[in-house]
Amino acid sequence: xxxxxxxxxxxxxxxxxxxxxxxxxxxxxxxxxxxxxxxxxxxxxxxxxxxxxxxxxxxxxxxxxxxxxxxxxxxxxxxxxxxxxxxxxxxxxxxxxxxxxxxxxxxxxxxxxxxxxxxxxxxxxxxxxxxxxxxxxxxxxxxxxxxxxxxxxxxxxxxx
Amino acid sequence: xxxxxxxxxxxxxxxxxxxxxxxxxxxxxxxxxxxxxxxxxxxxxxxxxxxxxxxxxxxxxxxxxxxxxxxxxxxxxxxxxxxxxxxxxxxxxxxxxxxxxxxxxxxxxxxxxxxxxxxxxxxxxxxxxxxxxxxxxxxxxxxxxxxxxxxxxxxxxxxxxxxxxxxxxxxxxxxxxxxxxxxxxxxxxxxxxxxxxxxxxxxxxxxxxxxxxxxxxxxxxxxxxxxxxxxxxxxxxxxxxxxxxxxxxxxxxxxxxxxxxxxxxxxxxxxxxxxxxxxxxxxxxxxxxxxxxxxxxxxxxxxxxxxxxxxxxxxxxxxxxxxxxxxxxxxxxxxxxxxxxxxxxxxxxxxxxxxxxxxxxxxxxxxxxxxxxxxxxxxxxxxxxxxxxxxxxxxxxxxxxxxxxxxxxxxxxxxxxxxxxxxxxxxxxxxxxxxxxxxxxxxxxxxxxxxxxxxxxxxxxxxxxxxxxxxxxxxxxxxxxxxxxxxxxxxxxxxxxxxxxxxxxxxxxxxxxxxxxxxxxxxxxxxxxxxxxxxxxxxxxxxxxxxxxxxxxxxxxxxxxxxxxxxxxxxxxxxxxxxxxxxxxxxxxxxxxxxxxxxxxxxxxxxxxxxxxxxxxxxxxxxxxxxxxxxxxxxxxxxxxxxxxxxxxxxxxxxxxxxxxxxxxxxxxxxxxxxxxxxxxxxxxxxxxxxxxxxxxxxxxxxxxxxxxxxxxxxxxxxxxxxxxxxxxxxxxxxxxxxxxxxxxxxxxxxxxxxxxxxxxxxx
Numbered sequence: 051x052x053x054x055x056x057x058x059x060x061x062x063x064x065x066x067x068x069x070x071x072x073x074x075x076x077x078x079x080x081x082x083x084x085x086x087x088x089x090x091x092x093x094x095x096x097x098x099x100x101x102x103x104x105x106x107x108x109x110x111x112x113x114x115x116x117x118x119x120x121x122x123x124x125x126x127x128x129x130x131x132x133x134x135x136x137x138x139x140x141x142x143x144x145x146x147x148x149x150x151x152x153x154x155x156x157x158x159x160x161x162x163x164x165x166x167x168x169x170x171x172x173x174x175x176x177x178x179x180x181x182x183x184x185x186x187x188x189x190x191x192x193x194x195x196x197x198x199x200x201x202x203x204x205x206x207x208x209x210x
Numbered sequence: 211x212x213x214x215x216x217x218x219x220x221x222x223x224x225x226x227x228x229x230x231x232x233x234x235x236x237x238x239x240x241x242x243x244x245x246x247x248x249x250x251x252x253x254x255x256x257x258x259x260x261x262x263x264x265x266x267x268x269x270x271x272x273x274x275x276x277x278x279x280x281x282x283x284x285x286x287x288x289x290x291x292x293x294x295x296x297x298x299x300x301x302x303x304x305x306x307x308x309x310x311x312x313x314x315x316x317x318x319x320x321x322x323x324x325x326x327x328x329x330x331x332x333x334x335x336x337x338x339x340x341x342x343x344x345x346x347x348x349x350x351x352x353x354x355x356x357x358x359x360x361x362x363x364x365x366x367x368x369x370x371x372x373x374x375x376x377x378x379x380x381x382x383x384x385x386x387x388x389x390x391x392x393x394x395x396x397x398x399x400x401x402x403x404x405x406x407x408x409x410x411x412x413x414x415x416x417x418x419x420x421x422x423x424x425x426x427x428x429x430x431x432x433x434x435x436x437x438x439x440x441x442x443x444x445x446x447x448x449x450x451x452x453x454x455x456x457x458x459x460x461x462x463x464x465x466x467x468x469x470x471x472x473x474x475x476x477x478x479x480x481x482x483x484x485x486x487x488x489x490x491x492x493x494x495x496x497x498x499x500x501x502x503x504x505x506x507x508x509x510x511x512x513x514x515x516x517x518x519x520x521x522x523x524x525x526x527x528x529x530x531x532x533x534x535x536x537x538x539x540x541x542x543x544x545x546x547x548x549x550x551x552x553x554x555x556x557x558x559x560x561x562x563x564x565x566x567x568x569x570x571x572x573x574x575x576x577x578x579x580x581x582x583x584x585x586x587x588x589x590x591x592x593x594x595x596x597x598x599x600x601x602x603x604x605x606x607x608x609x610x611x612x613x614x615x616x617x618x619x620x621x622x623x624x625x626x627x628x629x630x631x632x633x634x635x636x637x638x639x640x641x642x643x644x645x646x647x648x649x650x651x652x653x654x655x656x657x658x659x660x661x662x663x664x665x666x667x668x669x670x671x672x673x674x675x676x677x678x679x680x681x682x683x684x685x686x687x688x689x690x691x692x693x694x695x696x697x698x699x700x701x702x703x704x705x706x707x708x709x710x711x712x713x714x715x716x717x718x719x720x721x722x723x724x725x726x727x728x729x730x731x732x733x734x735x736x737x738x739x740x741x742x743x744x745x746x747x748x749x750x751x752x753x754x755x756x757x758x759x760x761x762x763x764x765x766x767x768x769x770x771x772x773x774x775x776x777x778x779x780x781x782x783x784x785x786x787x788x789x790x791x792x793x794x795x796x797x798x799x800x801x802x803x804x805x806x807x808x809x810x811x812x813x814x815x816x817x818x819x820x821x822x823x824x825x826x827x828x829x830x831x832x833x834x835x836x837x838x839x840x841x842x843x844x845x846x847x848x849x850x851x852x853x854x855x856x857x858x859x860x861x862x863x864x865x866x867x868x869x870x871x872x873x874x875x876x877x878x879x880x881x882x883x884x885x886x887x888x889x890x891x892x893x894x895x896x897x898x899x900x901x902x903x904x905x906x907x908x909x910x911x912x913x914x915x916x917x918x919x920x921x922x923x924x925x926x927x928x929x930x931x932x933x934x935x936x937x938x939x940x941x942x943x944x945x946x947x948x949x950x951x952x953x954x955x956x957x958x959x960x961x962x963x964x965x966x967x968x969x970x971x972x973x974x
Binding site for chain 2: 071073081085086087088089090091092093094095097098100127128129131132137141144145146147148150151152153154155156157160175178179180182183184185186187188189190191192193194195196
């Protein structure tokens with residue numbers, strides 16, 4: 051077993067340090083070392099988006115980033131989305147639109163939606179469908195997810 | 211974007227009648243699920259927990275001659291290794307799997323871990339528990355298995371041939387109730403006969419005979435299977451499992467491991483999708499045995515490749531169909547042969563395929579022959595309306611072909627032949643009150659169908675679908691709290707919002723807001739026996755149990771108030787959360803006030819209810835799809851889709867729409883892309899989400915929904931199961947749309963770009 055790597059990063063706004071094996075993915079580190087199990091493993095090879103997190107402002111699949119790679123980086127996960135004023139607008143619109151059934155893909159979709167709306171606050175249905183093509187949902191047929199992301203747009207505008 | 215609509219002639223009446231039912235409250239478990247706090251199968255973490263991994267067969271068909279685990283056991287960090295020899299001998303015992311019925315135990319044990327033979331690529335042969343998942347994976351590589359490789363049998367028709375290699379030397383065909391004398395890959399042949407098939411064909415003006423095939427497809431839930439077991443030295447086993455049925459896991463593990471049910475508690479975690487695939491056990495008994503051997507908790511989580519290789523899928527199938535119609539468009543006869551792949555062990559869902567195939571129509575003369583056939587693929591599991599899409603695809607495609615021949619509108623054909631109450635089904639039982647005709651009428655009249663489709667290479671397809679639904683046993687336990695709220699423990703695991711759709715039915719009885727009902731999914735020690743979340747039965751049956759619990763609490767509150775007021779209980783009523791006298795003396799008390807009073811007096815108000823309703827009634831859907839076919843690439847684009855369905859009574863319309871939309875999209879994936887690719891050695895070549903191509907958001911438009919409500923007389927609120935039937939029509943609807951777009955009919959699924967191009971070049 052290779053020696054563990056010491057990593058310092060900012061996760062959900064807080065400084066974090068941990069030791070990880072060089073072979074451990076960011077997803078394993080988040081889930082097993084830091085107990086942030088909101089990011090889910092659906093495929094472990096970057097095909098389903100259930101582990102979507104925002105790494106230095108960029109949407110990534112945590113399962114295909116190594117834990118050791120995030121030294122000095124900033125990571126946002128689903129656990130950091132709720133602020134002192136309560137749920138994030140996307141979390142609220144997902145609930146209001148019944149945009150989840152089993153809910154296992156939901157953290158990934160919400161993180162993907164957040165990354166999109168930060169880049170493009172007035173994303174159209176087409177933009178959302180294109181952007182979210184990296185996130186698989188098997189329950190909803192995507193209809194209510196797309197509506198939830200659209201519904202969050204004016205609320206995020208107001209927040210700005 | 212097109213709006214979703216609810217079509218209900220009696221809506222105003224319903225709105226007046228119900229306060230909670232028909233509204234769209236936010237689900238009780240919603241915040242947990244949008245914040246990442248909900249605990250799914252793989253999220254379980256226990257002190258001292260080990261990680262289990264499973265060694266799988268690289269061969270599709272082989273005898274296991276020996277398994278040597280010595281080197282793996284010696285690896286640093288490995289705490290236990292197991293093989294099938296660690297399971298008790300199954301003998302000839304059976305296990306009851308609810309929706310899937312009574313099944314022999316030996317194949318179930320062998321499917322969890324092969325004893326003498328592997329019968330599919332990825333079949334489990336051994337397992338390891340270690341301090342980290344990576345060490346467990348390293349240990350698997352040290353296990354030495356000696357195989358005698360046998361020729362694989364990958365196709366249902368080839369498996370049925372006389373000289374086919376045999377999967378099981380001891381499998382004898384159940385031939386119309388008689389055991390045959392020679393072993394075979396055909397586990398059973400059964401038949402439904404109605405009327406006189408020869409007379410029926412004699413009366414026909416047009417007869418068609420065609421073959422249809424469906425590829426093997428997977429349920430495709432995003433959360434892989436996960437089970438954690440803690441087997442204590444006192445013999446008590448606790449399991450945390452992502453499952454559609456905690457009690458089914460308890461029964462299965464109890465039978466496989468011969469542990470008494472009293473010593474086995476199953477705690478269902480949140481479940482990340484199932485669609486039928488999370489009814490059988492896979493890693494659950496493995497985690498338990500590893501935990502017993504290691505004397506520590508063990509978690510076994512599958513990766514995606516394991517999910518594809520060794521769980522689910524649903525049957526690949528061959529259907530041969532002959533039908534006759536008159537010039538007026540009446541079906542006179544239907545004769546069909548259904549051959550479904552069961553996977554490595556007997557037990558496909560061919561019988562359900564047979565029952566559903568012609569159920570949207572009144573067909574007086576029919577013969578249905580059904581064959582259950584083993585092949586070297588994973589043992590099939592239920593998948594949303596199991597068995598129905600394969601057979602109804604064939605019937606719905608052929609009906610559309612007749613409509614073209616007769617130049618008849620597909621809705622008119624369906625209304626002319628549509629099934630109604632009292633019509634005899636293929637098994638001889640008359641239909642109860644069903645919403646088949648009402649659903650078709652709503653589809654015919656909707657804006658989508660009334661709007662002409664224009665443009666080259668575009669076509670509109672229509673198909674209907676039927677699913678039997680299920681009743682089965684469900685339980686809840688309800689308790690009134692001192693503040694007037696009700697805690698409700700539900701026996702059904704919640705895959706799509708049923709905590710809330712069940713709670714709404716109790717809230718309606720008491721006239722309280724659904725937010726005042728606090729539902730949770732209970733473990734097997736904390737609620738009465740409950741069958742799986744499947745068969746479109748949870749809102750129907752568990753909802754009924756909650757309704758009964760509400761009625762019981764209502765009676766108890768009325769009795770208590772009557773005692774306080776010293777009046778007869780017949781002179782007290784409860785409405786809108788208030789208990790009041792009806793004798794004119796104007797006494798009243800809110801549930802909240804009475805609950806506080808009773809709580810202080812130490813009087814417990816509550817109820818535990820178990821129901822096994824019989825009159826669940828079947829579900830009907832009619833779908834309309836517009837497609838555009840690219841004649842150069844064969845790519846089929848879904849332009850517009852409308853699903854129309856009878857929900858009986860939509861308790862939570864958003865969730866009904868969600869079930870319809872999700873089912874449609876799974877059906878579209880089945881129609882256009884999804885398929886298990888096996889090479890000639892029987893190796894599964896596309897066991898990843900990249901290569902097993904499920905629909906993404908980019909592949910789809912919004913899915914429009916129209917909910918029809920023909921109340922089911924077999925439920926206090928008229929509920930009909932809604933979850934499964936929406937996966938039935940899409941395959942044929944898309945095929946029919948392609949036929950109308952480019953003039954070529956595709957009878958083999960999936961209708962992938964290469965198949966479409968091939969069909970187009972064959973046509974020209």
